[in-house]
Amino acid sequence: MTKTELQRFIGRAAAILLIATLVPIATVESAGATTRTSSKSSTAKTSTTKSSTAKTAAKSTATKSTKGKSTRSKSTRAKSTRKAATTRAPGHDPKTFTENPNGPASVTGDFVSAIVVDVNTGLIIEAHRERERRPPASMLKMMTELLVLEAAGRGELSLADTVTVTKNASNVGGSQVYLKAGEKFTVRELLMALCIHSANDAATALAEHVAGSTTAFVERMNVRARELNMTDTEFHSVHGLPPARGQKSDISTAYDMTLLGREVIKHPEALEWGSTATAPFRGGTFTLHNPNRLIGKFEGLDGLKTGYTKPAGFCVTATAMRNGQRLLSCVMGCSSNNARASETGRLLAHGFNMYEPVKVIDGPGAALPVMLAVKDGKVNQVPVTYGEALTVSVPKGRRGDLVIANDIPRQAQAPLAAGAEVGRAMVKLGDRLLGTVPIVTMEEAPLGGWFHRLVH
Numbered sequence: 001m002t003k004t005e006l007q008r009f010i011g012r013a014a015a016i017l018l019i020a021t022l023v024p025i026a027t028v029e030s031a032g033a034t035t036r037t038s039s040k041s042s043t044a045k046t047s048t049t050k051s052s053t054a055k056t057a058a059k060s061t062a063t064k065s066t067k068g069k070s071t072r073s074k075s076t077r078a079k080s081t082r083k084a085a086t087t088r089a090p091g092h093d094p095k096t097f098t099e100n101p102n103g104p105a106s107v108t109g110d111f112v113s114a115i116v117v118d119v120n121t122g123l124i125i126e127a128h129r130e131r132e133r134r135p136p137a138s139m140l141k142m143m144t145e146l147l148v149l150e151a152a153g154r155g156e157l158s159l160a161d162t163v164t165v166t167k168n169a170s171n172v173g174g175s176q177v178y179l180k181a182g183e184k185f186t187v188r189e190l191l192m193a194l195c196i197h198s199a200n201d202a203a204t205a206l207a208e209h210v211a212g213s214t215t216a217f218v219e220r221m222n223v224r225a226r227e228l229n230m231t232d233t234e235f236h237s238v239h240g241l242p243p244a245r246g247q248k249s250d251i252s253t254a255y256d257m258t259l260l261g262r263e264v265i266k267h268p269e270a271l272e273w274g275s276t277a278t279a280p281f282r283g284g285t286f287t288l289h290n291p292n293r294l295i296g297k298f299e300g301l302d303g304l305k306t307g308y309t310k311p312a313g314f315c316v317t318a319t320a321m322r323n324g325q326r327l328l329s330c331v332m333g334c335s336s337n338n339a340r341a342s343e344t345g346r347l348l349a350h351g352f353n354m355y356e357p358v359k360v361i362d363g364p365g366a367a368l369p370v371m372l373a374v375k376d377g378k379v380n381q382v383p384v385t386y387g388e389a390l391t392v393s394v395p396k397g398r399r400g401d402l403v404i405a406n407d408i409p410r411q412a413q414a415p416l417a418a419g420a421e422v423g424r425a426m427v428k429l430g431d432r433l434l435g436t437v438p439i440v441t442m443e444e445a446p447l448g449g450w451f452h453r454l455v456h
Contacts (some may be wrong), residue, residue: 070153109343112282112313112333113254116351119326119395121435125351125393129254133232134332136252137307138175138198139317140240142264143221145195145305148187148206149267157210159188160267168214169205174241176201177281177288193281195273197288198306200239214238228263242309250313254330256425261304261317261328263431271319274303292316293341300347304328306340314340320348325357325393355393360402360427361437363389368439370408373424377414377445384408384422387438393409394426394434403428408439416445 104124107114115130117123124130145266151157167181177193177203181183185193187209193202207217215239221235225393233252236243243249260360264270277295291306300320307315320327329347334340367383374381394402416422423439 015087038423057082069193105350107350109331109346110339111331111343112334114329114343114347115254115258116260116327116347117262118331118351118355119265119328121392121436122262122359123393123432125327125355126347127255130330131232131253131255132332133151133251133253135242135249135309135312136233136240136332137309137312137315137331138200138240139257139305139307139315140221140235140252141194141198141203141252141307142257142260142270142317143224143235144203144207144217144238145270146260146264146267147217147220147224148191148210149264149269151210152187153267157187159186159191161187163187163190163205163209165201165205166208169201169208172199172201172204172239172241173240174185177286179205184186188273190283191269192273192276192279195270195290195305196276196279196290197281199288200241203239225256225260228259230259240307240312240397242311254332257317257330257332258328259331261319264327265303265319265328268307270304271302274305274319275301291337292318293337294318294345297341298345301348308337316340316344318344318348320352320391322352323357324391325352327351336378354395356396356399357391358394358399359389359391360400360404360435361386361388361390361425363387364440368406370406372408372441373411374416374445375411375413376448377416378448379443379445382416383442384439384444385442386425387419387421387440390425390427390435390437392434394429398429401429402434406439412445414445415447416441418442418444 004155081109104127107126107128109128111128112134113129113132114127115124116126118125148157153161162184163186165179165181165183165185170179170181170183175198177197177199179199185205187206190199190202190206193199194206203251204214207214211217211220217238218235221238225233225235230252233256234248234250236248236250240250274292275295276288277290280286283287291308292303294301298320300322301318302321303319304317313335314337315330315332315334317328317330319329327348329344329351331340331343331347334343364385364387367385370384371381372384392402405426405428406423412422418440418441421438422441425439426436427434
């Protein structure tokens with residue numbers, strides 16, 4: 001070997017040694033960047049190559065620049081989503097994929113606080129001081145109604161059960177149906193008096209019948225409020241009247257009242273009674289009158305509960321449905337009954353005009369374009385589909401910006417029953433989650449024998 005050949009050999013050996021040293025370092029650095037970028041998406045890991053990982057790492061570093069942070073982070077999420085078998089609604093263009101940083105529309109009017117939400121998704125459409133704590137007045141009777149209807153649903157009582165009015169119930173003032181001690185009514189009759197006429201004496205009679213005393217019933221009200229995440233609510237009565245000397249006032253927020261309203265309207269009777277203008281009571285000798293002036297005047301309105309005391313002002317939690325979209329609103333602290341009705345109608349109409357219902361997922365049926373791998377099964381993969389239909393409220397003109405992100409694991413362990421939930425589909429508009437549905441198996445995947453486990 002000549003001197004020149006020896007120099008060439010040494011040069012090549014050094015180059016090979018340098019490459020062998022640098023490649024593992026680059027791989028480790030790229031892997032670290034991938035973990036940071038896709039930590040919120042378990043599915044993104046399954047389809048990331050070394051090439052795309054390096055690009056992601058570069059973009060992750062670039063996001064330190066304040067000016068380009070938003071655009072690059074959205075681009076990274078979009079690429080991770082495509083790798084994770086994500087499908088988009090037709091017409092989506094990532095370049096126009098923007099979200100209102102201010103959240104729901106800010107509204108003002110003849111009220112202290114107000115809110116409008118979409119019932120299906122819980123999306124807040126309009127809001128003004130919605131978490132300000134105020135007396136809810138008779139709107140809290142929705143909780144009294146809810147507990148009675150839930151007790152009936154569990155079989156603890158029947159709407160046909162007889163309630164005997166106590167002297168305590170007969171002495172309650174304010175809005176009432178003038179119950180007398182010893183009178184007997186069915187649970188249904190007293191619920192109608194509560195929901196339609198906002199009768200305080202009926203609320204008291206029901207509470208005593210269900211829990212034995214109003215004190216025990218109020219405890220149940222507060223427990224249920226915590227379960228519904230009504231974190232700014234305190235109940236001290238079953239009717240919402242101003243407190244007597246030495247007692248505490250009921251307190252809540254417009255936001256919490258919509259949480260309660262969403263739960264109440266799961267019971268068909270609540271919508272039936274909440275949309276009833278008048279009804280006979282006590283054998284037709286007394287007529288129940290609903291103080292909600294929007295009944296029969298606002299298209300689609302079918303509830304829900306008014307309230308008034310001097311400290312609270314005029315309040316109402318209302319709900320309406322149009323074209324398959326149900327909205328729920330609450331206004332607190334209006335100056336008059338007319339203002340309560342007009343402001344509620346204005347806010348609901350504005351909500352319906354701003355948003356439109358979009359059916360994003362049809363429900364079970366068509367298989368998704370990705371198969372779920374099965375470990376240790378008689379089959380090595382099964383088809384999957386959406387487990388439920390989903391309709392979401394979308395700002396008009398934005399339906400093309402919807403994204404459906406399918407979160408499915410790389411592999412599932414056998415055995416799997418048909419209809420087993422194996423993932424979730426998340427419908428998003430920008431960074432806002434509008435709704436989710438389960439992703440389920442379309443076929444069963446029984447546990448295989450040793451041969452299947454060896455093969456699969």
